[in-house]
Amino acid sequence: MPTITDLTTPHEGTCHDFDPLFGHWRVHHRRLRDRLAGCTEWELFEGVSHMQPLMGGQGNVDHNVLDLPSGRYRASTIRCWDPQNQQWSIWWLDARMPGQIDVPMVGKFEGGDGVFYADDTFRGQPIKVRFLWLRTRTETPRWEQAFSQDGGKTWETNWEMDFERIG
Template identity: 45%
Template sequence: MSSHDFDFLHGRWRVDNRKIADIIGRGTEWTEFEASAEARPLLGGAAVIDSFFAGDWEGMTLRQYDPAADVWRIWWASTRAPGHLDPPLEGRFTDGHGVFFGDDEVGGHAVKVRFDWTTGDEPVWEQQFSYDGGETWEPNWVMRFTRA
């Protein structure tokens, strides 16, 4: 693990999204949409910031490596929740697979959040929620990245 684990993400991307239409209501209907993203390194590579554009809304992610704790922390914000920065997820990469966990609140319910990153030429990110303390996980968003 190193401050360069997210180097695969640098650059411009087309992002194919598959997402539960109503995450807050724990819906079961999936929707698909295209987005664009651009990621760039900061702080000598120990941080990565990206912009995400999907039609009428925009998001951003900050990822920062903490060498003392040997973990990455990931924060998310979007125009869908103005003025709000989600609590960070924390984790690391092993053999090209990154797993990150955090706690949040969705629709008034405490939820554990999991991000899974698979690196490579066409990276994949998946978000999952657990409403039972991490016993079971419900996937609710998958992003497939292709170089723009």
């Protein structure tokens, strides 16, 4: 488990970018009820997450339990560092759709924040997806997801997760 010193040591642009997030977390979720529909109503729910290294530290995985208002489900994120291109790829696996893995989000950390993008579809329409990892070297990291229907000119943030370390 990282120490406070580890959290402030710069590891930017290496396979150690996510190291401060290793361990157990309580996660406070805030998600738009309807995405890309002009909705401003948010649903709040809780969850837990555990992140650990893979492949000798070149990747990592987190195991998640999400307590949505409609019911609990489990999911995992797999991340892999590409040293040649100096970037991360991130894949989401959702237990509600066991035969599907999302398109990879690709990006890197700069200035302490991680920014990742993918081209995807939502309700049959092409969109861009953006993940932000913010405050990762603090005791209160945040993750945000946003969608864009106009090629990245404007973004709708539709999911926010605030992390609180457990134990």
